[in-house]
Amino acid sequence: xRLRFLTHQFVICLPCFVLLAGDLVTSTKPTEAAAGPSEATxxxxxxxxxxxxxxxxxxxxxxxxxxKVTWINQDEVPHTVTSTTKPRVLESAALDTNDxxxxxxxxxxxxxxxxxxHPKMAGTVVVx
Ligand SMILES: [Cu+2]
Numbered sequence: 001x002r003l004r005f006l007t008h009q010f011v012i013c014l015p016c017f018v019l020l021a022g023d024l025v026t027s028t029k030p031t032e033a034a035a036g037p038s039e040a041t042x043x044x045x046x047x048x049x050x051x052x053x054x055x056x057x058x059x060x061x062x063x064x065x066x067x068k069v070t071w072i073n074q075d076e077v078p079h080t081v082t083s084t085t086k087p088r089v090l091e092s093a094a095l096d097t098n099d100x101x102x103x104x105x106x107x108x109x110x111x112x113x114x115x116x117x118h119p120k121m122a123g124t125v126v127v128x
Contacts, residue, residue: 056122108127111124
C-alpha cells in the first residue's frame with residue numbers, strides 16, 4: 001500500500017521534474033554558479049529565453065557582459081525579438097516554431113524588447 005502510494009506520487013511528479021529541469025537550465029544557472037568559489041564561475045556564458053503562450057519566459061533576465069542570450073520560439077505562431085528603441089540592438093527576423101535568435105550582450109545596460117507581431121509581448125535583458 002505504502003509502496004503503491006509512493007509510485008503513484010513519482011509518476012505525477014515526473015513531468016514536473018522535467019519542467020523544473022528545463023527551467024534550471026535557463027534560470028538557475030547563474031544562481032548555481034554564484035555559489036562557486038571564484039568570480040570566474042559566476043559568469044554564465046549563455047542564457048536561454050523561451051517564447052511560449054505569447055510571452056517571453058522569463059520576461060526579465062539579468063546577465064553579465066559577454067553573455068549570449070538565445071530566444072527559442074516554442075509557440076505555434078511567429079514572433080520577433082525587437083528592441084523597443086532605436087538604434088535597435090535586437091532585431092530578429094520573424095521566428096517560426098522552433099526557430100531561435102541569439103545575441104551576445106557586450107555592453108552594460110538595460111535592453112527592452114518586444115514582439116512586432118504581438119506588441120504586448122515584452123521582455124528585458126539587464127546586462128551588469
Ligand atoms: Cu509575438
